[in-house]
Amino acid sequence: MSTDLHEPDLALHVEDLTVSYHAKPVLWDIDFDIPPGVMAAIVGPNGAGKSTLIKSVLGLAPPIAGHVTLFGRPYKAIRKRVGYVPQRSSVDWDFPTTALDVVTMGLYGQLGWCRWPGRRERARAMDALEQVGMQAFAQRQISQLSGGQQQRVFLARALIQNADIYFLDEPMAGVDAPTERAIVNILRTLRDAGKTVIVVHHDLQTVRSYFDWMLILNVRVIAQGPVEEVYTAENLKRAYGGQIALLDSVLASDTGAKS
Amino acid sequence: MTLMALLGDYTLQNVALGALFLGLISGVLGSFAVLRKQSLLGDTLSHAALPGICLGFIVTGARHMGSLLLGALFTGTLAALLVMALTRYSRLKTDAALGIVLSTFFALGVVLLSYIQGTGNAAQGGLDAFLFGQAAATLRSDLWVMAAITAIALILVGLCWKEFKLVCFDPGFASTQGLPVLLLETVLTVMIALAVVVGLQMVGVVLMAAMIIAPAVAARQWSRRLEVMVPLAAVFGMVAGLSGALASTLGRGLATGPLIIIVVSLLVMASLLFAPGRGLVWSWLLRVRQRRELHHQHVLTTLHRLASRHDDHAFYAEQGLLEGVHGTAVRPALKVLAQRGMVTLSTQASRQPRYWQLTLEGQQEAERILMAVEQGGASS
Structure with a gap:
């Protein structure tokens, strides 16, 4: 088994990954690595394939070519060590269930078939809710939570798994400022505990303050590495191309911060 | 059978x-x-x-x-x-x-x-x-x-x-x-x-x-x-x-x-x-109640504005004036507000037309409402 390990020193190793819906490639020949213990941002313009990249790593979007290893193993072999926070908009929040119940869902994989979650699982779910500051909302119907609260519930559902590597798809999209701060703090705690955190992020302004590693994506890999090396005007221009207005403001604040 | x-x-x-x-x-x-x-x-x-x-x-x-x-x-x-x-x-x-x-x-x-x-x-x-x-x-x-x-x-x-x-x-x-x-x-x-x-x-x-x-x-x-x-x-x-x-x-x-x-x-x-x-009836009732409550607040703040414009917190507003602003629906609203002790009818009962005055409580409530609206927060 251990002889099969491929790049075991990397938290995530992606080689030659190509994914397409119908004829158009969404991701083209992606090669990238993420070392363990970093907080990494995946950035890129709309349609760059950021979410697809995560889904493909997790086996949710089948690739045409390429392979992926996490800690040297294929995803299926270490699924229990991988946590996932999907986009909040990917589910119907009118589903009849409570916040606590949603968090408990993070244990369904470990629980195994034919077993109902019991008191121990509920206690663990309560702990996870407390980590994200949502214990007061445990019995709240999920449709009655605000966007930020729903996002925290999703985060708690991933935390409860106690994984080694976490994938989060736009966790800061459409949440209020306190929630964004709370989420960033939780993610930092995870990283400081040696876990690897990989986040699809849409806000270029905050990349440098939140993350220490980044991948710039636009169907192909534009740049990757430590944020201070990769976050350059040239790289961002290559990725974002036409969206000049957006870039100008970001780069303006960029030079302003440096001078 | x-x-x-x-x-x-x-x-x-x-x-x-x-x-x-x-x-x-x-x-x-x-x-x-x-x-x-x-x-x-x-x-x-x-x-x-x-x-x-x-x-x-x-x-x-x-x-x-x-x-x-x-x-x-x-x-x-x-x-x-x-x-x-x-x-x-x-x-x-x-x-x-x-x-x-x-x-x-x-x-x-x-x-x-x-x-x-x-x-x-x-x-x-x-x-x-x-x-x-x-x-x-x-x-x-x-x-x-x-x-x-x-x-x-x-x-x-x-x-x-x-x-x-x-x-x-x-x-x-x-x-x-x-x-x-x-x-x-x-x-x-x-x-x-x-x-x-x-x-x-x-x-x-x-x-x-x-x-x-x-x-x-x-x-x-x-x-x-x-x-x-x-x-x-x-x-x-x-x-x-x-x-x-x-x-x-x-x-x-x-x-x-x-x-x-x-x-x-x-x-x-x-x-x-x-x-x-x-249920539809449920949310309809809720909406009616909210709208009525909002109407009460409007009447209250109108009285408050009139009072402050005249620089007289004990200002008596003629009911007809209020009806001109809010329509005749102002009558039940004033009645409810009076029950809550927010407004009082002029003490001279014989006085026609009727005059309304904010109580101290009503005045505080109106100020609270205006403050909440200004801060963009919920007003209840």
Whole structure:
């Protein structure tokens, strides 16, 4: 088994990954690595394939070519060590269930078939809710939570798994400022505990303050590495191309911060 | 007929038991279908059962319940898998796929039905009863089949409860938990075909969809958790089934199936209207109350503005003036505000027209409202 390990020193190793819906490639020949213990941002313009990249790593979007290893193993072999926070908009929040119940869902994989979650699982779910500051909302119907609260519930559902590597798809999209701060703090705690955190992020302004590693994506890999090396005007221009207005403001604040 | 005689009636017993099984299974399985936004799947699958029934008859040449239901299950499952494949691998959206499969299979069924009727086989008599159901023809042996199917479905749901729940709520996350999502979705879909088979004899292929959708929709109105919704849907289904069966017996042989559907539709209507929190009447009342409250606040702040404009916190505002601003609806509003001690009528009762004055409490309340509005916060 251990002889099969491929790049075991990397938290995530992606080689030659190509994914397409119908004829158009969404991701083209992606090669990238993420070392363990970093907080990494995946950035890129709309349609760059950021979410697809995560889904493909997790086996949710089948690739045409390429392979992926996490800690040297294929995803299926270490699924229990991988946590996932999907986009909040990917589910119907009118589903009849409570916040606590949603968090408990993070244990369904470990629980195994034919077993109902019991008191121990509920206690663990309560702990996870407390980590994200949502214990007061445990019995709240999920449709009655605000966007930020729903996002925290999703985060708690991933935390409860106690994984080694976490994938989060736009966790800061459409949440209020306190929630964004709370989420960033939780993610930092995870990283400081040696876990690897990989986040699809849409806000270029905050990349440098939140993350220490980044991948710039636009169907192909534009740049990757430590944020201070990769976050350059040239790289961002290559990725974002036409969206000049957006870039100008970001780069303006960029030079302003440096001078 | 007395109640005892009713309960002793052999046909009624069969019909009632069949209706109970039908309500139970369709309520439980329909809940999952409705939550997966596949309400119309039941409609497609039940229509797709018709060619199966005909095939079952053609193959065996007789009207054996077992073979007919087996045929129905076969074509129903085929239709279900076809819908899944179409939505997965073609560019068709779910509604289009459901519609196409429904009409194709149903047309095939009607063609086969007319073919069988043309052969002059005497045994085919009453095959078309499956269109609208013929509950009175339910036999003890049919009940055993229905009971067995219901038991299988319930056991499956009980064993895979959390798996089904997660697949309905968040299939992507279910997959990362190691659940075989495609398999679970297929099982859920095929089980709808099972429910349809149970319902064929009772309500027929045309109305079966309502049995899948209605109890679940009604139960959703009253429940906040899946663990409540599913049993409640089963109860609604059974209540509808039983009352439909009883009504049909009391009503001199009115068609049982359609009666069951009418009862369950009434349950849906009542739930949509009156369920606390989600019901239309409920939210309408809430809106009326909120609007009235807002109106009171408006009147209060108008008085406050008038007072501060005249630099006199004890300013008396003429009622006609207020009516000019807020319309005659200001009268009940002032009355309520007076009851709450926010405003007082001029002490000179003889004074005509009437004059209103803010009390100290009303003044503070008005200032609080204005402050809240300015900060953009909630004003209650």
